[in-house]
Amino acid sequence: MLKNLHNQWKRLIHGFALLWEMLKLAWRAQPLCLLILLLLQVFEGLIPVASGYISKGLFDELSQVFRGIPFTQLLQGLIFLLLAQAAISVVGQLTSPLQDYLQAELNRQLTLSIRQALYKKMNSLSGLAHFEDPHFHNTLQVVASHVQFAPAQTLQTFARLLQGLITLISFFAVLFLLSPLLALGLGLAVIPHLIVQLKLNRQQFSLYMENSPQERRAAYYSQVLSWIPFAKEVRLFLLGDHFLQRFTQTTEHIYEAQRKFQLRELRWQGLLSMLTSCVSTGAFIIVVLQAFSGRISLGDMALYIQAVDNTQKTLMSMAFALSRLGENLLFFKQYQEVQALPDRISHTAHPRPVPQLTQGITFRNVSFRYSENHPWIVRHLNLSLPAGRCLALVGLNGAGKTTLVKLLTRLYDPSEGEILWDGIDIREFEPTEYRRHLGTIFQDFVRYELSAQENIGLGATELLEDLPSIEDAARKAGVHERLSALPHGYQSMLSRWMAEETDGEEDEGTDLSGGEWQKLALARMFLRNAEAIILDEPTASLDAQTEYELFQQFRKLMQNHTCLLITHRFSTVRMADFIAVLEQGSVSEYGSHEELVEHAGTYARLYNMQVESYIGKVPVQEQIG
């Protein structure tokens, strides 16, 4: 029991420490608003006790009339009391809208600064590991679902607590003067409330964490049902009802857990309300008996009855506010957890400047697995990519080609071994600085729901407004003609979902074909003009002729660039200076196309299989000649 109380106490202290942190953020966001709000709360907290004293005065005046004192003698006091009551009422009414405005302004600033800090933190995580960790997403789910309202609610609740505390202290002092025992009894009656609320808070937090994966699943199903990328397949595979059923089942599962918790809460609150009623009835009886025995005046009785009533109500509302506060502070705790996450990519205290690549990139004895519970994907791999040359990486599905790209781009660091850039371990560079030297396209490149110009311009944000450079990049990727012919040229929105007015004209938005999008992604990479180019299946959606033409041009354009190319199309692979075959996590063959064909190993087998599959359609000479 004592240990339990101690734990509850520790949690309460921790809750207040979190609240203090939140108040510091609010102070930084809008100090003046916060200060005025707090002063207004103190003022509002004193109103009930002031009203209580005015009531006492009125009742005492009234009892004097009953005792035969002429009304005219009492008039002056009566007018003063009525004016004071009117003043309190008017000021109370006036401060209410002001309070609403200040609260809203403070909420806006605080929510914005918390969201900014959250996304800044996300941006600072330079690796992918956290984004693929389910625990991280559970935490993020709680933060993301609360960030819109939790800071505001926390402040409101804090304001209510402060106001309640002022009211409580003032009435408590009044009651203490009447009977210290009575005041103590009322004070002690709140302890069970507090213990139960803290316990319920903890259970609610566990409920959030338990429900978090389900919430994510439900959010995903609702995306599948309503987002454009899923619309085609959902309709053609008739998946609508299936996903609706999954969504409903998952949501009902979440609701069931919430229902159980709320019923438990209801039971406890019912019990506590009975306790409160007993205590306040006892207190009323004591006050009334004191009045009947003549120990206190009629006005005193009115004041004490108000004091008992208000103390109880305030205690109840404070206990409720504490539970709200607890819930919202849990959000803040998760937020702090996200803020404290270390980047899983190593950062050196004294990063070295990234030199221009003159010798090449070398993988030296590199091994990698996604986590200790995952199998090795890359094992003791050695590979070199000479500067200014093009290396094609070949291997079956799942051989680890994309994983190598993730290592080279520092989305992950190798578990063992090192990757060298002109002999320097790439971990000695600052990741962002290092990435400026890379131009990378993944097979799952992003189709930004933005204009054509922005889609290319994002390759080098400093050139976002530089249309000639963007057009030049589009020309290199062979997509300039298509983009120029769009209704609003490069300003056309490549989205039917985010379309808006362009140059004062209605733009319904448009979409590109898969191959055109791929060319656009290539244009984005060309705009970057990086010295090392990494292309992970950049041409999967291009037709054979376009791919052939593009690579002819690509070789010319990339003459002085170092290039790592991953593709399953051997017609493209053979254009590379070197080819490496990846098997069972390491390089099994390395050489030029001719050397590897002659070697008659895996490469030759895969190459011949692909050529044979074309033979019926295209003359052999055209394929291998």
Ligand SMILES: Nc1ncnc2c1ncn2[C@@H]1O[C@H](COP(=O)(O)OP(=O)(O)OP(=O)(O)O)[C@@H](O)[C@H]1O
């Ligand atoms: N984030 C991840 N977490 C755990 N395992 C992963 C992750 N990403 C990839 N893998 C596993 O690593 C292995 C290699 O995947 P990778 O994407 O590197 O292969 P690939 O050679 O590029 O394949 P493909 O030719 O199909 O694109 C696969 O078995 C895959 O299941």
